Structure formats: C-alpha cells, structure tokens
Amino acid sequence: MAEYKTVFGGLNDFTPGGVDAIDDNPKNYVFSNVFDVASKSAPYERVAVGKNLEYVMEAVRAEGQSPWYACAHDEFALCMDGEVEIHLVKPDDSDSLVDPDSEGAVVLDEAPDGRKMGRIVLRRGHQALLPGGAAYRFEAGAPSVILTQTIQGPATVERWAEICHSESLSAN
Amino acid sequence: MTEALQTHYKINPASNETGYKSYEAGSFTFKRDEYFVAISWPKGAHTMAADGFMRAMMRTVAWGFFYGTLSYDPVFGTTNHYGIVDMFAGTYHPVFKENGRDHLEIFKAEDLLELFRDLVDDWTNEGYDPFAAPGENDAGQPWGRKNGNNADAVSRIRVTANRMVGLPGDADIRTDRNGYPQNRMFADVSSDQPLVEVEPGFEDEVAAFNLYDYLSRSDVTWNPSVCSVVKESLFCPTSEEFILPVEHGNDRCEWFVQLSDEITWEVKDKETGKPRSRIVMRAGDVACMPADIRHQGYSPKRSMLLVWENASPRIPDMIQSGEAPVIAVQF
Numbered sequence: 294m295a296e297y298k299t300v301f302g303g304l305n306d307f308t309p310g311g312v313d314a315i316d317d318n319p320k321n322y323v324f325s326n327v328f329d330v331a332s333k334s335a336p337y338e339r340v341a342v343g344k345n346l347e348y349v350m351e352a353v354r355a356e357g358q359s360p361w362y363a364c365a366h367d368e369f370a371l372c373m374d375g376e377v378e379i380h381l382v383k384p385d386d387s388d389s390l391v392d393p394d395s396e397g398a399v400v401l402d403e404a405p406d407g408r409k410m411g412r413i414v415l416r417r418g419h420q421a422l423l424p425g426g427a428a429y430r431f432e433a434g435a436p437s438v439i440l441t442q443t444i445q446g447p448a449t450v451e452r453w454a455e456i457c458h459s460e461s462l463s464a465n
Numbered sequence: 466m467t468e469a470l471q472t473h474y475k476i477n478p479a480s481n482e483t484g485y486k487s488y489e490a491g492s493f494t495f496k497r498d499e500y501f502v503a504i505s506w507p508k509g510a511h512t513m514a515a516d517g518f519m520r521a522m523m524r525t526v527a528w529g530f531f532y533g534t535l536s537y538d539p540v541f542g543t544t545n546h547y548g549i550v551d552m553f554a555g556t557y558h559p560v561f562k563e564n565g566r567d568h569l570e571i572f573k574a575e576d577l578l579e580l581f582r583d584l585v586d587d588w589t590n591e592g593y594d595p596f597a598a599p600g601e602n603d604a605g606q607p608w609g610r611k612n613g614n615n616a617d618a619v620s621r622i623r624v625t626a627n628r629m630v631g632l633p634g635d636a637d638i639r640t641d642r643n644g645y646p647q648n649r650m651f652a653d654v655s656s657d658q659p660l661v662e663v664e665p666g667f668e669d670e671v672a673a674f675n676l677y678d679y680l681s682r683s684d685v686t687w688n689p690s691v692c693s694v695v696k697e698s699l700f701c702p703t704s705e706e707f708i709l710p711v712e713h714g715n716d717r718c719e720w721f722v723q724l725s726d727e728i729t730w731e732v733k734d735k736e737t738g739k740p741r742s743r744i745v746m747r748a749g750d751v752a753c754m755p756a757d758i759r760h761q762g763y764s765p766k767r768s769m770l771l772v773w774e775n776a777s778p779r780i781p782d783m784i785q786s787g788e789a790p791v792i793a794v795q796f
Contacts, residue, residue: 301677410664422629
C-alpha cells in the first residue's frame with residue numbers, strides 16, 4: 294500500500310479549492326490562497342489575506358532583501374514555502390522609531406542603530422517570533438512565502454477584490 | 466426555554482445492566498447503553514450513537530464549551546455565553562421549533578463542565594480514545610458495557626501558549642522523547658528545526674520552532690491549541706482527520722488557513738440548519754466562516770488546519786449591536 298503523502302503546496306505548486314454556494318454569496322467567505330496571492334505580489338508587499346477587526350494575517354512574497362520593519366507589539370512569521378532569513382535588532386531608542394502605542398508594522402527608512410539580537414533561518418513550516426519593540430529584516434535567496442500574524446498597520450496592503458474568489462465553484 | 470439558572474446536578478449510580486452511571490443537569494437526563502446515548506428533557510427525548518456523542522462531548526469538555534454553539538447533531542447542543550452556557554434540544558431545528566418541542570436551559574458553565582467531565586470519564590472504556598480518528602490503530606472502540614476507563618486520554622490538557630510554543634517557560638515543542646511520535650499520516654513531514662542564533666541577553670525573544678513538525682506529532686484531532694498570541698489574536702493550529710465531531714455555530718468570524726492536504730466544509734445557516742455552502746479548502750487556501758453560520762469539516766487524510774480566532778469577549782455583543790461585522794470583509 295502507498296505511503297501517505299502530505300501536500301503542503303508552494304509558490305509554484307498550488308491548486309486552490311473554492312466555495313460551492315448553494316444558497317449563499319461566495320464572497321461571504323473571503324476565500325483566497327496564500328500562494329496565489331504571493332505569486333502575484335511584489336517582493337515584501339504585506340497583503341492582508343485575513344482580517345478580524347484590527348487583527349490581520351498577511352501573505353508576503355519574500356524575495357531578496359526586505360526593508361527594515363519595526364513594530365510595537367509581537368508579530369509572528371510562518372514560512373509556508375522556501376527559505377527566509379530574519380535579522381533582529383534591538384534599537385537604541387525604539388520609541389523614536391515606532392510609537393509604543395501604535396499597531397502594525399512600520400517600514401523604516403534605514404537600518405536602525407542598536408544591538409544585534411540574533412538571526413533566524415526559517416524553512417517550510419517554521420514559525421518565528423518577531424518580538425515587540427525590535428526591528429527586523431527578511432532576506433530570501435529565492436522567492437519564498439511568509440504568512441504573518443499581526444495587527445493592521447501602515448505596511449498592510451488590502452486588495453480583497455483582486456485576491457478573493459467571487460464566483461461559486463458550480464459556476465465554473 | 467427556562468430562563469432561571471439551573472442548579473440541579475445529579476450523578477446516579479452505575480446501572481446493574483450496563484455498568485454506566487447516568488446524569489442529570491437541570492431537567493435534562495443522560496443515559497447510555499452498549500451502543501446509544503439517550504438524552505431526555507420534559508417535552509421530548511433524543512437518541513445518538515455513542516461514538517459521535519462521545520467525540521462531541523470530549524471536545525465540549527476539552528474546549529470549555531469553545532466559542533459559540535456546539536451542535537452534536539441537528540437537535541442537541543450547547544451555546545457558550547462565557548460563564549453561562551445554554552444546553553438545548555431542538556432550539557436550532559425548524560421542525561422542533563414550529564411544533565413547540567424545543568427546550569433550552571441555562572447553567573453555570575463551570576458546574577455543567579464538572580458534570581460533563583465525570584460523564585466523559587465514566588463513559589469512556591479502556592482503550593477507547595474519543596480524541597482519535599476512528600481509523601487510528603489505538604482509537605479503540607466506544608461500544609459495549611462498562612469496561613474500565615481511559616483517564617489519560619480524556620484528561621489531556623488543551624495547549625494554550627502564552628506567547629509562542631517553544632519559548633523558554635512557555636508550551637513545549639513535541640518530540641519523540643517527550644512522548645509525541647509523528648502520526649502515521651504525517652511520517653513524511655520534515656522534523657528539521659529552524660536555525661536560531663541568539664545574541665546574549667535575548668534568549669527569551671529570539672525564537673522559532675517547526676510548527677508543521679509540531680502538528681505532525683499531535684495525538685488528538687479537531688482540538689485547536691493556541692500556539693502564538695498577538696494580544697487577542699490567537700493562532701490555534703490543529704490536526705484534523707475524519708469528521709469535526711460537532712457542527713460549530715459561530716458567534717464571531719472565524720478564519721481558517723489550510724496548511725496541508727484538504728478539508729471540505731459543509732456550511733449551514735446557524736439558526737435553521739439549512740444548507741448554505743460547501744467549501745473545499747486545499748493547501749494554502751484561506752477562508753472566513755461568517756458569524757451567522759454553523760460548519761462541519763470532513764478531512765479524508767489527516768491534515769493541518771490553522772484556526773485563527775479573535776478571542777475578544779466583547780465580539781458577540783459587538784455583532785449584536787452592529788459594531789462588528791457578521792461577514793469579516795466586504796469587497
């Protein structure tokens with residue numbers, strides 16, 4: 294008998310499902326696919342694929358070097374395809390980089406002055422803490438995919454009509 | 466509907482015939498025999514197969530009534546009001562409602578949970594694991610007369626990380642060494658760990674773990690556990706196989722990310738149970754369950770599902786007042 298094969302999908306290997314609306318509007322389910330979104334995104338666009346009041350999940354195409362980000366609260370990054378390196382810095386004066394009461398990630402104009410905190414290399418399925426009050430930068434040698442857990446902020450991009458299914462599976 | 470808070474709880478001695486105890490909560494009674502569970506209330510009675518009932522009751526206890534409504538089947542279930550819980554029969558079934566056969570009573574959640582914990586312990590026989598999928602070798606059988614128990618299986622604590630799994634002092638990662646071998650259907654999942662280089666002084670903040678390996682080692686199904694926390698935003702990934710034992714009626718929007726394989730969701734109207742949609746989710750798919758539906762998932766192969774919750778206790782009231790949406794995003 295064949296061994297079980299676990300299907301994770303990837304940037305170049307995804308087969309989305311969808312909504313078969315019986316008595317419903319398929320748009321009610323805000324249905325998208327992380328790999329599909331990342332495949333059509335510019336590097337390090339943080340495209341919201343989930344939104345629960347102020348909280349968001351963002352699909353990020355990691356490719357090359359990202360800008361530096363800072364955030365007042367914890368965030369998390371789950372690598373869903375490829376390999377992504379994260380550099381973390383504790384800014385000398387984090388309050389001047391990002392308002393401690395603010396929400397969401399802020400793009401920094403330049404590398405922050407501060408102490409190196411460490412370096413993390415994520416591969417598929419690995420999840421990292423992006424600690425609140427730190428600055429961080431992603432780097433990926435080849436196109437990769439990150440899913441973030443964060444709060445909507447100035448770096449979050451919303452384009453729901455472009456990324457979400459609006460037709461029922463039965464209509465195709 | 467009985468508005469007053471019920472205070473009657475009774476555990477009756479084991480039956481001479483079956484060996485199982487019977488239970489009373491308010492005017493609801495619960496009895497089981499070799500195959501079935503009988504639930505009765507003043508205006509009616511209901512019968513469920515013991516396997517489905519036990520899987521649903523196990524989640525009710527493990528989740529502490531979870532968010533919203535847990536319908537064991539079209540007739541019986543509970544609704545969590547966070548501190549107070551409804552137990553109902555026929556309340557969300559149009560025919561029961563139309564004919565006045567519906568019944569609902571209100572309980573203090575912790576008191577009802579205590580009774581249900583005893584019930585799960587007594588009605589679970591040796592070797593039977595209500596958290597397991599029926600195809601697992603060690604799932605055991607729910608049938609038959611009272612035959613021992615399986616306290617280790619039914620007393621598992623749901624993982625709730627404070628910040629993230631694997632951080633010092635937080636929920637542990639799972640390994641062979643601490644008793645979590647990979648599930649048979651996830652034997653091909655890589656157990657490699659992320660490279661983490663930490664500068665001195667930042668050991669509590671620079672951290673990562675292999676979430677997919679963690680999920681491949683889960684010894685339960687349909688039991689979301691909190692793995693990372695951003696204020697009230699909870700990532701609750703879980704491993705799924707066979708059928709979600711309840712129809713979960715939302716009291717808030719609830720997001721799913723299919724991390725691996727495939728789940729099909731049957732979605733129904735929360736109040737009436739009428740079919741609304743069928744959703745197929747494959748690896749990488751993201752979907753939101755609206756706040757006015759009930760849903761039940763079918764996972765033919767063990768799969769990894771990220772359940773994403775906003776745990777704010779204010780949301781049901783916010784939805785009631787229109788301050789929070791029933792559909793998460795309009796576009």
